[in-house]
Each structure stands twice: as C-alpha cells, then as structure tokens.
Amino acid sequence: MAFLEIRNITKRFAGQAALEDVSADIDKGEMVCVLGPSGCGKTTLLRIIAGLETADSGSVYIDGGDCTSQPPGKRNFGIVFQSYALFPNMTVSDNIMFGLHRRRGLGREEMRARVDDVLGMVDLLEHRNKYPRQLSGGQQQRAALARAIAPAPSYLLLDEPLSALDAKVRVRLRGEIRGIQRALGITAVMVTHDQEEALTMADKIIVMNNAAVVQTGTPREIYDRPATPFVANFIGFMNFYPAPEGVCAIRPERIELTGATDGCDMVAEIKGFEFKGAVTRIHGVLPRQTEICVDVASEKADALDVRASDRMYLRIPKEHLLRYPASAAI
Amino acid sequence: MRRIFGQAGPAQLLILSALILSFTVTLIFPLFSLLSKAFFDKSGAFAGIRNYIDYFGTPSLSVSIRNTAEVSSVTAVFSVLLGLAYAYALTRTNIRGKAFFRYTALIPIFLPTVVHALGLVYIFGRQGILTGLGVETELYGRFGVILSEIIFTFPQAFLMFAVALEVADGRLYEAADSMGVSAVKRFFGITLPDIKYTVVNAFFVCFTLAFTDFGAPKVLGGGYNVLATDIYKQIAGQFNMNMGAVVGTLLLLPAVASFAVGQIVTGRNTSTVSSKATKLSVADNRPRDAVFFVFCSAVSACFLFLIAALCMGALTEYYPYNMAPTLRHFGFNASAGGIESYFNSLEMSLLTAVFGTAFVFVYAYMLEKTRGFDMLRRYGRLLSVLPLALPGMVVGVSFIFFFNARSNPLHFIYGTVVILVLSNILHYFSVPFVTATGSLKKLDREFESVSDSMSVIRVKTFLRVSLPLSLPAVLEIFMYYFVNSMVTVSAVVFLYGAKFKIASIAITHMEEAGDISQAAAMSLLILLINAAVRIAYAITANIIERKNL
Ligand SMILES: Nc1ncnc2c1ncn2[C@@H]1O[C@H](COP(=O)(O)OP(=O)(O)OP(=O)(O)O)[C@@H](O)[C@H]1O
Numbered sequence: 096m097a098f099l100e101i102r103n104i105t106k107r108f109a110g111q112a113a114l115e116d117v118s119a120d121i122d123k124g125e126m127v128c129v130l131g132p133s134g135c136g137k138t139t140l141l142r143i144i145a146g147l148e149t150a151d152s153g154s155v156y157i158d159g160g161d162c163t164s165q166p167p168g169k170r171n172f173g174i175v176f177q178s179y180a181l182f183p184n185m186t187v188s189d190n191i192m193f194g195l196h197r198r199r200g201l202g203r204e205e206m207r208a209r210v211d212d213v214l215g216m217v218d219l220l221e222h223r224n225k226y227p228r229q230l231s232g233g234q235q236q237r238a239a240l241a242r243a244i245a246p247a248p249s250y251l252l253l254d255e256p257l258s259a260l261d262a263k264v265r266v267r268l269r270g271e272i273r274g275i276q277r278a279l280g281i282t283a284v285m286v287t288h289d290q291e292e293a294l295t296m297a298d299k300i301i302v303m304n305n306a307a308v309v310q311t312g313t314p315r316e317i318y319d320r321p322a323t324p325f326v327a328n329f330i331g332f333m334n335f336y337p338a339p340e341g342v343c344a345i346r347p348e349r350i351e352l353t354g355a356t357d358g359c360d361m362v363a364e365i366k367g368f369e370f371k372g373a374v375t376r377i378h379g380v381l382p383r384q385t386e387i388c389v390d391v392a393s394e395k396a397d398a399l400d401v402r403a404s405d406r407m408y409l410r411i412p413k414e415h416l417l418r419y420p421a422s423a424a425i
Numbered sequence: 426m427r428r429i430f431g432q433a434g435p436a437q438l439l440i441l442s443a444l445i446l447s448f449t450v451t452l453i454f455p456l457f458s459l460l461s462k463a464f465f466d467k468s469g470a471f472a473g474i475r476n477y478i479d480y481f482g483t484p485s486l487s488v489s490i491r492n493t494a495e496v497s498s499v500t501a502v503f504s505v506l507l508g509l510a511y512a513y514a515l516t517r518t519n520i521r522g523k524a525f526f527r528y529t530a531l532i533p534i535f536l537p538t539v540v541h542a543l544g545l546v547y548i549f550g551r552q553g554i555l556t557g558l559g560v561e562t563e564l565y566g567r568f569g570v571i572l573s574e575i576i577f578t579f580p581q582a583f584l585m586f587a588v589a590l591e592v593a594d595g596r597l598y599e600a601a602d603s604m605g606v607s608a609v610k611r612f613f614g615i616t617l618p619d620i621k622y623t624v625v626n627a628f629f630v631c632f633t634l635a636f637t638d639f640g641a642p643k644v645l646g647g648g649y650n651v652l653a654t655d656i657y658k659q660i661a662g663q664f665n666m667n668m669g670a671v672v673g674t675l676l677l678l679p680a681v682a683s684f685a686v687g688q689i690v691t692g693r694n695t696s697t698v699s700s701k702a703t704k705l706s707v708a709d710n711r712p713r714d715a716v717f718f719v720f721c722s723a724v725s726a727c728f729l730f731l732i733a734a735l736c737m738g739a740l741t742e743y744y745p746y747n748m749a750p751t752l753r754h755f756g757f758n759a760s761a762g763g764i765e766s767y768f769n770s771l772e773m774s775l776l777t778a779v780f781g782t783a784f785v786f787v788y789a790y791m792l793e794k795t796r797g798f799d800m801l802r803r804y805g806r807l808l809s810v811l812p813l814a815l816p817g818m819v820v821g822v823s824f825i826f827f828f829n830a831r832s833n834p835l836h837f838i839y840g841t842v843v844i845l846v847l848s849n850i851l852h853y854f855s856v857p858f859v860t861a862t863g864s865l866k867k868l869d870r871e872f873e874s875v876s877d878s879m880s881v882i883r884v885k886t887f888l889r890v891s892l893p894l895s896l897p898a899v900l901e902i903f904m905y906y907f908v909n910s911m912v913t914v915s916a917v918v919f920l921y922g923a924k925f926k927i928a929s930i931a932i933t934h935m936e937e938a939g940d941i942s943q944a945a946a947m948s949l950l951i952l953l954i955n956a957a958v959r960i961a962y963a964i965t966a967n968i969i970e971r972k973n974l
C-alpha cells in the first residue's frame with residue numbers, strides 16, 4: 096500500500112472541472128512531480144492533498160488512514176508556495192518558530208535548536224535575523240522550505256517553488272531541494288510546469304492535462320515511452336509523421352544520419368540548422384511536407400559538411416520508434 | 426461533516442454567524458421598524474400609503490422636498506467644481522505650499538456642521554465681521570444653508586478628486602503635447618474623461634450629504650424648511666412618529682438613487698490607467714500655477730477665516746462690544762451639558778473607535794479570509810454596503826423606533842452611551858470596511874494556508890500576521906471613527922440621554938440658547954482634539970511606513 100493514495104478525486108469550480116476522476120499513488124520517501132500545462136489542475140490537486148480544498152468526491156489516504164475530511168492542521172505536512180508566503184513582519188527565525196508551537200514535547204530551547212537545525216540545512220544561519228524583504232529570491236525560497244520542514248512533517252508539498260526565480264538560481268536550488276528531501280527521507284509532492292525540472296528532480300512524474308492524469312512513471316519511462324502524443328510533445332521535442340496504421344513518433348536525438356545506401360529509412364530535404372550549443376538541430380522536410388528534426392552533436396554536424404537544400408538520409412531505430420493511433424490528438 | 430462545513434471549521438461558522446447576526450439586529454431590524462412605522466397610523470392600524478398622501482397634501486411639509494433638493498443640487502454643483510479645481514491644483518500643477526493647502530482643505534471635516542453654520546453667523550450674521558464692513562446678505566434661509574453645506578461637502582469632493590487625479594497615464598499627456606494640443610483641449614480630452622466617474626460619484630456624495638444634513642439648516646434655516654429639520658420637528662417636537670418615519674424614508678431617496686447609479690458606474694469603471702502607465706510629470710507653466718495658487722489661497726483663506734471668527738467669538742469678552750481677551754467662555758453652562766459633555770464626547774468617540782475598529786476589522790477578515798458558507802457571506806457583504814445609503818437621521822430615527830420599544834429586550838441601552846456608540850459604528854461603517862477589506866486583500870492569501878498546514882490556530886495567525894500587517898489601515902479606521910464620532914449630530918440627536926449629553930449636541934443647544942461664545946469655545950475644543958488625533962495618525966503612519974521600507 097502506498098504512503099499517499101489519491102482515489103478518484105473530482106473537483107469542480109462553478110461547474111468547470113478542475114480535477115476529473117484523478118488517482119495516484121505516492122510511495123514513502125519518494126519525490127513526485129506533478130507536471131502539466133497551466134490550468135490543468137495541478138495546484139488544485141496539491142491543495143486537496145493538503146486539505147486546503149475539499150474535493151467534491153473521491154478520497155485521500157495517508158499512511159493507510161482515510162483523511163479526506165481531515166482539516167489541514169491534522170495532516171502533518173509542510174507546504175511551500177510559489178509566492179513563499181513568508182510573514183513579512185517576522186524575521187526568518189520567527190517565521191520558522193511560528194509553526195513550532197505545538198511540538199508539545201519541545202521546550203523553548205529545543206525549539207531554538209530546531210530552528211538552527213533547519214537553518215543550517217538550507218544554509219541560512221547567518222541570515223536568521225533578517226526580514227524576508229532583506230533576502231534574495233533564492234534565500235526567501237530556502238527560508239520558506241526551512242519553515243515547511245521545521246515541524247518535522249511526514250510529507251512535503253511544493254507548488255512551483257522555483258518558478259519565481261531566475262534560471263541560474265533555479266538550477267542550483269533544484270539540487271538543494273532534492274538533497275534536503277533525500278537527506279530527510281521525506282515524501283515530497285512538487286507541482287511544476289517545467290518539464291526539465293520534473294525530469295531532473297523526480298523519482299516519479301505524474302503528467303496531467305485537462306483536469307486528468309495522462310501518465311505516471313519514472314522520468315525515463317515518461318521520456319522514452321510517452322503514453323500519448325500530448326505527453327510526448329509536452330516533455331522534450333518529438334517528431335511525428337504519418338504511417339499506414341496511425342502516427343509514428345521519434346525523438347530527434349534518436350534518429351541517425353546515414354549514407355544514401357546503407358540502411359536508410361527516409362530521405363529529407365534540409366531546411367536549416369539550429370545551433371543549440373552541444374547539439375545542433377537539423378530541420379528538414381519529408382516528402383509530403385512533414386517536418387522532421389534531427390539532433391546531432393555539434394562537432395559531428397560540422398564534420399558532415401551539408402548545406403540547406405541538400406538531402407539527408409535518416410535511419411529510424413525500431414526500438415525507439417513509438418506508434419500512436421491516428422485518432423490520438425497531439 | 427467536512428462536506429457541510431467546507432473549508433472552514435464550525436468555530437469559523439460560529440463567529441461569522443455571530444457577527445452577521447449582530448449586524449442584522451442593529452441594521453435590518455431598526456430599518457424594518459422605520460419602514461413599518463411609515464405604513465401604519467398612530468393607533469397602530471395599517472395605513473398603506475395614507476401617510477404619504479397626508480404628507481404630500483400638506484404644503485407646509487412637502488415644500489421641504491423642493492427646498493432640500495434645491496439646496497443639495499446647488500451645493501453639489503459648487504462643491505464638485507471647487508473640489509475638482511482644488512484637487513487639480515494639488516496634483517497637476519507645481520504650486521507651492523501643497524501640504525498646507527491639503528490640510529486646510531480638511532478643516533471642515535474636524536467640525537460638526539452646526540459649527541460651519543456658527544462660523545458663518547460670526548461672519549455674515551447680524552453682528553458679523555463682514556456685515557460690520559457693510560456686506561449685506563440674507564444669511565438665514567437658503568443662501569446661508571447652501572453656503573454652509575458647500576463648506577461641509579467641499580472636503581469630500583476634494584478628497585475624491587485628489588485620489589482620482591493622483592493616478593494618470595503620463596504617456597497620454599506626452600502624446601498630446603507632441604501633437605501640440607492646447608491645455609484646455611487636453612483637459613477636456615484626457616483629464617476629464619479619465620475622472621468622469623469620480624465626477625458623477627462626487628456629485629452624488631455631496632448631494633446626499635447636503636440632502637440629509639441637519640446641523641446647517643438647524644442653525645441657519647430659519648423659516649426655510651428642509652427634510653432633516655422636518656423629521657426632527659416631527660419626532661422630537663410633535664411626537665408624530667409615523668410622519669417622522671415618512672420623512673425618514675424620503676431622506677433615503679438620493680442615497681438609493683446614487684447607489685443605483687454607483688452600481689452602474691462602478692460596473693463599467695474598469696481602471697483606465699494601464700499597468701504600463703508612466704508617472705505624469707507636471708510641466709512648468711507659470712501663469713497656470715499663479716492662477717491656481719491664488720485660487721487655493723482664497724479657498725483656504727475662507728476656511729482659516731472661519732476658524733479665526735470662531736476664535737474671536739470664543740476668546741473675547743462680548744463680541745463685538747467688548748473685545749477684551751478672556752477664557753471665561755470655556756466655563757460652560759451646566760444647562761447645555763457643561764464641560765462634562767466634552768468628556769462624554771471623548772468617551773463615546775474612543776469607545777466607537779475601539780469597538781468600531783475591532784468590529785469592522787474582524788468582520789472584514791471573516792468575509793475576506795475564510796471560505797465556505799457562500800450564502801451567508803453574500804448576505805454579509807450586502808450588509809456591509811447598506812450603511813452607505815443610510816443618512817444619520819435615518820439611523821437615529823430607526824434606532825428610536827427599534828430600541829425604544831418597551832418590548833425590546835435591548836431597551837435598557839436606550840439613553841446610554843451604548844446606543845450612541847452602536848449608532849456611530851453603524852452610521853460610519855462602510856468607509857472603514859472598504860479600507861479594511863482593501864488592506865486585507867493585499868496580504869498573500871496563502872498566509873492562512875501556511876498557518877493551517879502548521880496547525881497554527883487562526884486566532885494566532887490573525888493576531889500575529891494579518892493584524893500587524895494591516896496596522897496602517899487599522900489606525901486609519903480608528904481615526905476615521907474617532908473624528909466622525911466627535912462631530913456627528915444627525916444620528917445621536919435622537920439618541921442621547923439627559924444624563925449623557927455630548928459636545929456636538931451641546932453646541933447646538935448653546936447656539937439655541939444664545940450662548941454662541943460658549944458654542945464657539947466648545948467648537949475649538951473639538952477642533953483641537955480632532956486635529957491632534959489626525960496629526961498623531963499622520964506621524965504614526967509615517968513611522969510605520971518608514972519601518973517597513
Ligand atoms: N478557487 C477557484 N475558484 C474558481 N476556479 C478555480 C479556483 N481554483 C482553480 N480554479 C480553476 O480550476 C482550474 C485548475 O486550476 P489550478 O490552479 O489547479 O491549475 P494549475 O494546474 O495549478 O495551473 P497553473 O500552472 O497556472 O498554476 C483552472 O481552470 C482554474 O481557473
């Protein structure tokens with residue numbers, strides 16, 4: 096039995112479905128990312144797990160117990176919001192202290208020690224007496240994380256914790272959050288619409304679209320075996336082309352360039368090059384005007400000596416080819 | 426259970442219900458008493474619209490409607506024009522002394538309306554300063570009342586325009602300048618369309634205030650009857666409760682009309698200033714500044730002259746015959762309430778400010794920061810806007826009808842400070858409520874979620890987070906309640922008890938008894954405390970703001 100079980104949750108706002116029969120299992124100690132486009136219901140799902148929102152139907156089990164109707168205070172979780180929601184009138188340590196009230200066993204001194212503990216974990220010890228407005232975005236984010244983990248919650252909920260930060264800080268914090276989550280062995284559910292974030296951080300990804308779960312799996316499974324064209328396209332880039340019985344799909348980095356004769360599956364006319372650093376993406380068109388992209392290592396692309404309007408010969412490895420029914424929407 | 430209570434627990438439902446219930450008892454029940462009195466006769470039999478037929482059939486009564494409408498429309502036109510020009514000077518020109526002009530424009534707010542009228546008596550009355558210099562006016566009657574009402578409503582119009590003109594899209598003006606548009610055309614083409622809703626609103630606010638004011642016509646009306654003095658005569662003079670109720674309902678008309686218009690107006694009033702707007706920089710223009718400087722100086726000189734006249738009356742032996750300085754007028758006659766009435770006013774205003782602020786803020790918090798019980802919440806919101814439509818006279822009269830009924834278990838508060846405080850809290854509820862809601866809306870709505878997640882009780886979150894972060898709004902509400910309670914006459918004139926007279930009423934009585942020097946002295950005391958509270962507020966707000974930078 097999973098640590099966190101979400102069973103057939105449905106939630107509507109004024110008739111409009113935000114979640115439609117959503118189920119998911121989350122194991123103890125796992126880092127799960129809920130990934131999906133804006134408005135697909137990710138935040139709503141997180142708030143229902145938290146008890147901050149009430150589902151219209153369905154249930155939530157935590158550690159085997161039905162907690163569908165428990166108020167948030169009884170569920171023992173920590174939460175970090177996109178806005179951080181740090182109390183601006185309190186210092187960093189007071190923010191953390193605020194939630195430590197009813198660790199009943201703890202005396203004042205032990206509470207202080209706990210504050211130091213978590214501040215050490217997020218590396219904010221020397222900023223403890225600052226007010227939130229005196230911290231950078233990344234520091235505020237870490238302060239919010241420290242506040243969430245201080246009461247030793249049994250699981251952690253994060254709603255787009257990194258989306259307000261700039262790219263560099265974001266990448267560094269991914270590693271820090273993941274490190275703390277591992278060190279504590281705490282179950283975590285993180286909402287994001289950034290596929291790279293989900294791929295790098297998660298043990299398991301739940302992909303959502305239009306108020307429903309489309310696929311659940313490890314980052315590799317999701318990337319290599321996307322269940323639908325939507326997932327395939329939402330995570331990374333995917334080439335689609337028509338085939339006799341449906342639609343075929345292949346990642347651009349899986350396509351191999353070959354000579355005209357030896358094992359070529361398709362021929363495409365080269366339209367242009369897109370230098371992306373380590374790799375170069377070659378844009379081409381198949382007969383019947385289907386676009387196709389091929390990623391090759393940049394130094395290899397230089398060696399190829401091909402130009403626009405040249406032809407390229409492609410080999411499609413069967414083990415990486417995906418097939419979808421023609422009816423599946425992209 | 427949870428599906429029933431939704432997000433909020435039973436404790437929250439309990440608090441919300443208690444607040445809404447007490448609001449209903451002090452607002453809806455008394456209003457209902459008023460309405461029912463208007464449709465019943467003296468013996469308690471149902472009268473239908475017979476009271477109204479009687480009213481309109483009595484020319485000495487129904488002429489008041491015409492008079493009141495006349496006073497209010499003239500007042501509103503003048504106040505809107507003056508307030509607009511004054512606010513324009515302070516926001517869109519480079520004149521000197523803006524802070525000084527801003528504060529002098531607020532002087533009338535710190536005084537009861539009877540005092541505006543009293544000041545005019547000192548200036549234009551039979552022994553007035555200007556009368557002595559040969560300025561002949563017909564002060565008592567229409568002219569005096571209108572003049573007094575303009576003084577009363579001008580600050581309101583000015584404040585509304587100052588807010589509206591504060592924001593402007595500088596790009597529009599730069600575009601106009603680059604096209605070589607004339608200043609006049611620019612005003613009518615850009616500025617005025619930008620604030621057209623404020624013009625409508627300000628007109629209605631001034632109209633309604635003048636329509637329902639009691640103080641000025643009480644002092645200056647003479648034989649010129651208006652609705653507010655009529656209702657007082659019917660109720661306090663002739664004990665004709667039913668006719669009083671009829672007049673009370675008539676007093677509601679402009680407020681109801683402006684309410685309807687307000688709904689239409691605000692519905693369309695999506696902010697025209699886009700987020701990309703650049704700050705307006707006011708170009709140098711000497712002739713323009715000179716004109717506005719003269720204008721502002723003239724207006725503020727009038728207000729200062731009014732205060733000077735009061736000082737002269739209060740601080741001289743026997744104006745205009747014996748001008749020796751004295752403080753003897755501050756020894757108030759006991760018959761009008763004595764100095765006791767001043768302390769009573771302070772007590773009442775402090776209580777109003779403390780309990781009013783607490784009630785408004787908790788009420789706004791419960792509506793804004795809890796979830797669930799949508800029906801109750803909607804009703805609560807409706808209640809919060811209703812007082813805006815209620816003139817003080819109507820609050821007062823409906824309170825008598827409701828609380829003075831022998832059968833009412835709350836009858837015991839009648840004639841005590843409690844009913845005065847209640848009526849003030851209710852009468853001035855809407856503006857503080859908007860302030861509180863606005864301030865709470867600015868707080869991150871996840872503060873409550875975070876606290877819930879850490880199982881911190883809501884009371885602690887309220888006291889340690891929401892309340893401290895809203896301190897500026899709380900202080901503003903406190904000040905608003907205090908100042909208004911110090912100067913109000915209309916609601917409390919029906920409700921004060923013989924044992925608990927208050928200063929604003931005492932001024933009315935002193936004036937009636939001919940002790941106008943004492944009335945002037947008492948006015949100065951009110952002005953002093955209100956100015957002190959206002960300054961204390963400004964300083965505290967400043968300190969808080971600087972601390973939060
Ligand atoms: N309190 C609410 N009242 C009404 N509708 C809501 C409410 N909360 C969410 N919704 C609607 O439910 C749908 C899902 O919202 P949700 O916030 O869960 O999306 P999301 O996946 O978190 O999106 P984003 O990535 O933009 O944060 C949206 O259509 C949203 O408009």
Ligand SMILES: [Mg+2]
Nearest residue numbers: 137138139254
């Ligand atoms: Mg969201």
